[in-house]
Amino acid sequence: MFIGDIPVLIFLSWLLRAGRGQDLHGRFPFPFSQSDVKALNNALEATSDVETKNTQPRLLEGDAGFFDDECGAQTNCGDCTSKKSHFGQPCRWCPLTSGNTCYSYGDQNNPCSSEEQQTEPDQCAPLSEVRKPVVILPGLIGTGLDAKLTDKKDKVNHLCSTSSDDFFQIWISVPQLLPVVYECTMSEWELKYDYETEEVTDNDGVEIRTHGGEANYGASVDAVMGWEQIAHALQAKGYELGVDLFSAPFDFRMGRKQFHDYDYPKLKDLIEEAYVNSGEQKVVLASISYGAPFGQNFLVEFVDDDWKAKYIDSWISMSGVFNGAPMVVRQLITGMPGYGIPWVDTKVLRDSMRNWPALAWLVPGLIEGGDDRVVTYTESHNYTLSEVSKLLADGGALEASDMINKSEGALTDADPGVKVYCWYTNNIPTEFAYAAKDATAEPAIIYGVGDGTGDLHSLNRCDDWEEVEVTHFDGLAHSAFMGNETVTDMLVELVTTA
Numbered sequence: 038m039f040i041g042d043i044p045v046l047i048f049l050s051w052l053l054r055a056g057r058g059q060d061l062h063g064r065f066p067f068p069f070s071q072s073d074v075k076a077l078n079n080a081l082e083a084t085s086d087v088e089t090k091n092t093q094p095r096l097l098e099g100d101a102g103f104f105d106d107e108c109g110a111q112t113n114c115g116d117c118t119s120k121k122s123h124f125g126q127p128c129r130w131c132p133l134t135s136g137n138t139c140y141s142y143g144d145q146n147n148p149c150s151s152e153e154q155q156t157e158p159d160q161c162a163p164l165s166e167v168r169k170p171v172v173i174l175p176g177l178i179g180t181g182l183d184a185k186l187t188d189k190k191d192k193v194n195h196l197c198s199t200s201s202d203d204f205f206q207i208w209i210s211v212p213q214l215l216p217v218v219y220e221c222t223m224s225e226w227e228l229k230y231d232y233e234t235e236e237v238t239d240n241d242g243v244e245i246r247t248h249g250g251e252a253n254y255g256a257s258v259d260a261v262m263g264w265e266q267i268a269h270a271l272q273a274k275g276y277e278l279g280v281d282l283f284s285a286p287f288d289f290r291m292g293r294k295q296f297h298d299y300d301y302p303k304l305k306d307l308i309e310e311a312y313v314n315s316g317e318q319k320v321v322l323a324s325i326s327y328g329a330p331f332g333q334n335f336l337v338e339f340v341d342d343d344w345k346a347k348y349i350d351s352w353i354s355m356s357g358v359f360n361g362a363p364m365v366v367r368q369l370i371t372g373m374p375g376y377g378i379p380w381v382d383t384k385v386l387r388d389s390m391r392n393w394p395a396l397a398w399l400v401p402g403l404i405e406g407g408d409d410r411v412v413t414y415t416e417s418h419n420y421t422l423s424e425v426s427k428l429l430a431d432g433g434a435l436e437a438s439d440m441i442n443k444s445e446g447a448l449t450d451a452d453p454g455v456k457v458y459c460w461y462t463n464n465i466p467t468e469f470a471y472a473a474k475d476a477t478a479e480p481a482i483i484y485g486v487g488d489g490t491g492d493l494h495s496l497n498r499c500d501d502w503e504e505v506e507v508t509h510f511d512g513l514a515h516s517a518f519m520g521n522e523t524v525t526d527m528l529v530e531l532v533t534t535a
């Protein structure tokens with residue numbers, strides 16, 4: 038997301054801190070098996086970092102097992118309210134039929150809206166008569182990735198495979214992120230950049246696809262991560278995959294050029310399909326984080342006004358980083374610590390992402406008529422937004438610098454020309470600028486406000502658009518929009534209201 042943001046591992050920490058109940062609750066259907074969870078638990082046990090241990094989720098404890106939380110184990114709905122799930126959230130339920138099983142919010146079997154569950158626990162919500170088709174646009178690191186290896190030469194360490202019979206999931210997969218093994222994953226998702234053609238390719242001997250490949254594109258939400266609660270809440274209202282609920286997973290390492298070549302034609306077809314399958318209803322796009330530049334560029338550059346008028350109802354953008362995030366600059370130059378995962382080497386992580394067009398695209402730039410503010414203060418030079426590619430080159434991130442120098446389509450604040458619901462948080466301290474001895478040095482951080490990942494100057498690019506309804510959130514962190522019931526209910530309300 039940027040579901041989880043830059044750096045990648047904020048997302049992981051979001052997953053790993055689930056037990057604290059803030060950002061995540063209900064049943065997050067991890068793509069992890071029980072043995073994966075055990076393996077992670079053992080690995081964490083082996084770390085000496087007390088702080089890390091203390092923030093680990095409870096889901097790793099006890100014999101009850103991750104999947105059998107107390108809500109799930111309850112059989113008497115009358116008792117259910119007083120119990121808490123592993124995530125510290127109240128059980129919520131409503132039997133679809135006459136069954137007497139409890140379900141938690143977001144469970145596919147639960148057709149209730151959260152409001153009704155809170156007030157009238159035994160009542161089922163009716164299906165909604167209005168169901169505008171929804172197409173999900175995920176964020177950075179918000180799509181699963183699979184790798185297939187064929188005689189991979191630059192084997193990073195003795196635990197890395199060199200060949201695989203088929204695709205296997207590398208993101209997000211706990212076994213693939215364990216100590217030492219994670220280096221294999223980082224090498225697998227690295228890209229090679231060709232300065233001549235500006236093309237990127239997978240590392241030698243590696244083929245990457247979005248999780249499940251084409252089978253999970255469109256009439257599936259299996260490759261997009263973090264959207265489970267929203268998807269289930271919509272299904273509870275009568276939404277069906279392939280009829281009025283779709284997702285558009287994309288390889289989040291990529292940027293504008295690759296989107297135009299590969300993803301946008303697919304997205305255009307998908308939106309047309311959603312329109313047809315839902316009985317010629319206009320489509321609502323729902324995005325998080327990096328899904329914002331992904332969606333905005335599509336609407337501004339790839340489709341015309343007639344097409345938008347015919348196919349698009351509106352766009353719900355959550356935590357949209359329309360002008361990237363300053364912390365991307367830090368990630369590219371010195372790297373950011375691997376939050377939540379003590380064994381991840383900052384430089385290994387940084388190097389693995391340095392050739393991602395996504396990061397180059399998410400470096401904040403000078404927007405026409407905007408303030409050419411300083412991004413990094415150094416002893417010899419203060420680098421402003423318009424000099425950010427020089428900053429990157431001086432800081433050693435040459436490929437990203439080159440991509441920015443050559444790209445014709447930097448992020449803009451161009452109006453996408455559709456009705457937009459722009460939801461973001463504007464009051465959390467957020468990295469805004471840096472001060473360092475020189476461009477390569479570990480910087481001190483100067484904070485501004487935003488959502489903890491994207492700064493306000495990026496999030497608020499939508500404010501002046503023609504048809505926009507801006508909603509500010511109070512203290513809701515960037516990726517916490519996913520899995521927040523208030524947000525889910527707002528979204529469901531919008532798409533089920535004529």
Ligand SMILES: *[C@@H]1O[C@H](CO)[C@@H](O)[C@H](O)[C@H]1NC(C)=O
Pocket residue numbers: 414415416417418419
């Ligand atoms: C950078 O900006 C600061 C604050 O405006 C200023 O004091 C300093 O002299 C500038 N440094 C350079 C090298 O221009």
Ligand SMILES: *[C@@H]1O[C@H](CO)[C@@H](O)[C@H](O)[C@H]1NC(C)=O
Pocket residue numbers: 426427430435436438439442
């Ligand atoms: C990109 O342009 C800047 C400013 O002109 C320059 O300093 C930098 O070296 C260039 N980057 C590369 C990789 O050539």
Ligand SMILES: *[C@@H]1O[C@H](CO)[C@@H](O)[C@H](O)[C@H]1NC(C)=O
Pocket residue numbers: 058059060510511513517521522523524
């Ligand atoms: C969800 O978001 C709302 C609105 O910002 C906030 O009041 C609430 O505390 C959030 N819920 C959780 C569990 O964080």
